[in-house]
Every structure is written in structure tokens, then in C-alpha cells.
Amino acid sequence: xxxxxxxxxxxxxxxxxxxxxxxxxxxxxxxxxxxxxxxxxxxxxxxxxxxxxxxxxxxxxxxxxxxxxxxxxxxxxxxxxxxxxxxxxxxxxxxxxxxxxxxxxxxx
Numbered sequence: 308x309x310x311x312x313x314x315x316x317x318x319x320x321x322x323x324x325x326x327x328x329x330x331x332x333x334x335x336x337x338x339x340x341x342x343x344x345x346x347x348x349x350x351x352x353x354x355x356x357x358x359x360x361x362x363x364x365x366x367x368x369x370x371x372x373x374x375x376x377x378x379x380x381x382x383x384x385x386x387x388x389x390x391x392x393x394x395x396x397x398x399x400x401x402x403x404x405x406x407x408x409x410x411x412x413x414x415x
Contacts, residue, residue: 320345320371329366
């Protein structure tokens, strides 16, 4: 059975989402794939680490993820006949694929 995937998101990903991720990971084990993210990712707050340590949960190795912004046209905003709009969707699709390939190449 594929585990549930849960993403906790808060502004900085330093406290609330990190604590929620740690707690759910502790409570659910491998039944749930858990991640934490923030719109302004920072380091995990030391007091969040201490608060969960009180319960025997270690989030000290959690890290706030890095953020990458790709400015892409919104294809749903395209106007005109369907064939022209489809062309915009295909162009944006190809741009996303190109960027993902580049990102993957940097990660591996």
C-alpha cells in the first residue's frame, strides 16, 4: 500500500510545520511520507527542536528546504483559438521539462 503523502507548510518552515512533520512521522511511522516546507524557508528553530525533544522526538536533523523560483507564463491566461492556446501550453510544458531536467542534473 502506498503511504499517504503529507506536506505541512508554514511561512518560515522553522517551527509549526517542522513540529507537525516530526509529530506525524513519530505517530504514523512509515504509513505516511511527511515533508515540511515554507514560503520563506529558514533554519529549524532551536526551541522547536527542544519542544519535541521533551516528547522523545528528534527533529534536530530536519532542514528547511531551499527554494527555487521559476517565473513561467500562466498558460491558462492565454487567449485565442484552442490551437493557439494549446501552443502556449506546449511551450510552458517544454520550459518546465527543460528546467526540471537541468535541476535533476544538478542534484545527481
